[in-house]
Amino acid sequence: MEYSRLFSRFGVAAVVIGTMVGCAQERPTINRVDSYALAKNFFVGPKINDPTDDPEFYAATTIVDVPYGVQTGVFTGAVGELRRIKWEVTKETLNARLTFEPIQNADGKGNRSTNSGQIVASFKIDSHFDIKREYNPQTGEELNVIGENTTDRPWYERDYMRVDWSSNLVEASNSFDPLAGLRADGQSIEPLTYRVDPTDPDAPVFGKPEEGYFDITNKVYLKPREINGVPACFYYAAIVVGGSYPYGICDSSEIKLRLSFQRIAQRGEAGFRDYEPKEWDGARFNAHGAFTHDRLGYDRHYGVVDSSWHHLLQRYNIWDKSHIDTMACTAPGDANNDGTDDQ
Numbered sequence: 001m002e003y004s005r006l007f008s009r010f011g012v013a014a015v016v017i018g019t020m021v022g023c024a025q026e027r028p029t030i031n032r033v034d035s036y037a038l039a040k041n042f043f044v045g046p047k048i049n050d051p052t053d054d055p056e057f058y059a060a061t062t063i064v065d066v067p068y069g070v071q072t073g074v075f076t077g078a079v080g081e082l083r084r085i086k087w088e089v090t091k092e093t094l095n096a097r098l099t100f101e102p103i104q105n106a107d108g109k110g111n112r113s114t115n116s117g118q119i120v121a122s123f124k125i126d127s128h129f130d131i132k133r134e135y136n137p138q139t140g141e142e143l144n145v146i147g148e149n150t151t152d153r154p155w156y157e158r159d160y161m162r163v164d165w166s167s168n169l170v171e172a173s174n175s176f177d178p179l180a181g182l183r184a185d186g187q188s189i190e191p192l193t194y195r196v197d198p199t200d201p202d203a204p205v206f207g208k209p210e211e212g213y214f215d216i217t218n219k220v221y222l223k224p225r226e227i228n229g230v231p232a233c234f235y236y237a238a239i240v241v242g243g244s245y246p247y248g249i250c251d252s253s254e255i256k257l258r259l260s261f262q263r264i265a266q267r268g269e270a271g272f273r274d275y276e277p278k279e280w281d282g283a284r285f286n287a288h289g290a291f292t293h294d295r296l297g298y299d300r301h302y303g304v305v306d307s308s309w310h311h312l313l314q315r316y317n318i319w320d321k322s323h324i325d326t327m328a329c330t331a332p333g334d335a336n337n338d339g340t341d342d343q
Contacts, residue, residue, distance in 0.1 A: 032147040033131055035198055037160050042209050043087040043094070049156055052113045054086040056099050056264040057212075059120065061177050065256035069233075069249035070222060078178040084264070088115045089125070091155055094163050096121040096261075104308065106298040120176040121259060122169040126162045128155040165204050165216040166193045168259065179220065179255065188223040192254070202256070212263025221252045274322050280313040290314070 045053035061080040088095040097117035101110045110117035129148035135141060150158070171191060174180040179189055194217065196202050202217040225232040227243070233250040235243020265271035280292050290313055297308020 027144045030145045032145060034148070034162065036162055036165075036204065036206075037129075037131065037148070038163060038206075039209070040089055040159055040161055042212075044089055048089065048159070051086075051088070051115050054112060055212075055266070056084050056086055056112060057096075058260075058262045058264060059083045059085045059096060059176070060260050062258050062260065063178055063255060064217070064258045065254075067249070067253050069244070069247050070253045070255070074179065074182070074222065074255065080173075080178045080180075081175045083120055083176055085120060085261075086112055086117070089156075089161065091128070092125060093169065094123045094125055094161070095119050103304065104295060104297040104310075105300075119170055120173040123167075124164040124169065126164050128158040128161050130158045131160055166195045166218070167191045168218055168257075177257075179222070179257070182222070187225045190221040190223065190252075192219040192221055194219040212265070213261070215258055215260040218257045218259065220255050220257065222255050223252045224248070224250055273317065273320075275317045275319075276322070278313040278315065280311050285311070 040048045043054075044051070045055055047053045060082050063074065063076055063078045066074055066076050084099045085096040086099050088097055097115060097119055098110045099112050099117055101107065102118065108116075127148065127150065129150045130153060131146065132149050132152075133142045134145045134147050134149075135143060148160070168177075168191065171177075171189065172180060172183075183189065194202070196217075204214065204216045206214045227235060231250045233244045233248030236245050237243055237247070265273070267274075280290055284290075285292075292311040293314055295310040295312060296304050297310065299305045299308060
């Protein structure tokens with residue numbers, strides 16, 4: 001009788017121990033990192049607090065959706081000027097700064113090694129964080145949960161951030177924003193907060209980091225222009241004051257803008273383009289007219305001067321490689337008998 005009781009107790013203990021061993025198996029990892037967690041090094045290079053290694057990006061704004069009857073001059077496909085920018089990460093905002101001076105040699109502000117260029121776009125940063133396993137603060141034991149750590153390091157050392165792309169905080173960049181110039185014509189632009197589901201066609205697009213491309217879509221309200229205090233849409237289009245009746249609409253219209261950014265490949269990287277700009281002076285223009293983009297230059301003794309006024313040719317670079325770094329030369333001769341020196 002005592003023997004059977006002892007065996008029973010040991011049997012129960014064995015079952016309990018077996019159950020405990022089964023429960024000790026590693027549980028599956030739970031990832032609590034929200035969508036659109038962005039690595040800062042994509043925007044500012046490996047040294048996230050050193051502006052000297054910040055990569056450059058091409059940046060452009062395009063109107064992608066315009067309802068019928070909006071004021072003259074607003075149309076789908078209108079694009080602002082292409083800009084070269086670098087990103088600046090602050091505690092509150094992600095800023096796109098020009099990497100050149102709008103007027104060359106004017107004030108020295110605007111290059112890749114500093115954060116002093118003109119801001120053409122700015123977006124609110126919701127959070128700075130590191131992605132790591134959560135842990136027991138008493139024992140330091142890691143848990144099976146991967147989350148966003150906002151406590152172990154100061155914000156400027158954390159590797160990731162979440163950006164609020166719903167609206168551009170800069171409203172007055174006339175060259176970058178194709179709508180900004182409408183204010184001079186009496187029209188009013190009001191930015192909207194535009195957030196959509198990640199499956200929506202207007203959701204932010206982030207490809208592979210090595211491709212270096214992303215775009216976002218914003219919305220603005222365009223209010224109708226007024227003539228003598230009356231909305232222009234109430235005037236006939238034939239009237240010289242520039243009315244838009246009967247097709248114009250008098251209500252504010254939603255306009256969609258797509259802001260596109262493409263990282264510029266550096267020497268040694270795939271996709272690097274070694275193109276050099278071409279000056280097109282008056283003599284060349286008289287011989288062969290061409291579209292040019294002017295870049296003004298400044299002299300501190302005289303201001304803007306003609307000698308520093310650059311007329312840069314607008315043309316397509318059709319070559320994958322524009323320069324040859326090294327060339328293997330052969331001895332003079334015409335081995336292929338084509339009538340020219342092979343070398």
